[in-house]
Amino acid sequence: MTIxxxxxxxxxxxxxxxxxxxxxxxxxxxxxxxxxxxxxxLNLEKLTxxxxxxxxxxxxxxxxxxxxxxVLTFERVLHRKExxxxxx
Numbered sequence: 247m248t249i250x251x252x253x254x255x256x257x258x259x260x261x262x263x264x265x266x267x268x269x270x271x272x273x274x275x276x277x278x279x280x281x282x283x284x285x286x287x288l289n290l291e292k293l294t295x296x297x298x299x300x301x302x303x304x305x306x307x308x309x310x311x312x313x314x315x316x317v318l319t320f321e322r323v324l325h326r327k328e329x330x331x332x333x334x
Contacts, residue, residue, distance in 0.1 A: 249278060250319040255309075258323045262307060270304050274320055299334045310334065 251274070259267060259274075281289070290300035290311065299321075302309045310322040310333035322333045 248317045252321045255320040296334055
């Protein structure tokens with residue numbers, strides 16, 4: 247599985263408070279590589295109406311992910327009130 251990071255994801259991540267950012271960074275940069283395809287899909291929640299877009303919850307923040315074939319792209323990370331307005 248290939249993992250990509252969108253520029254908006256990295257910019258959003260930099261603007262999150264440090265306490266929450268540390269958890270998200272650990273997951274996005276270290277823990278995600280430990281998952282196989284099948285175990286990763288169990289942790290993702292599919293967005294209604296979008297075939298290739300998923301979300302993961304971290305407290306009040308959501309990570310927007312796009313999964314096409316074997317390519318996983320981290321698109322956005324935003325507060326739960328903003329994510330559905332700006333993603334996908």
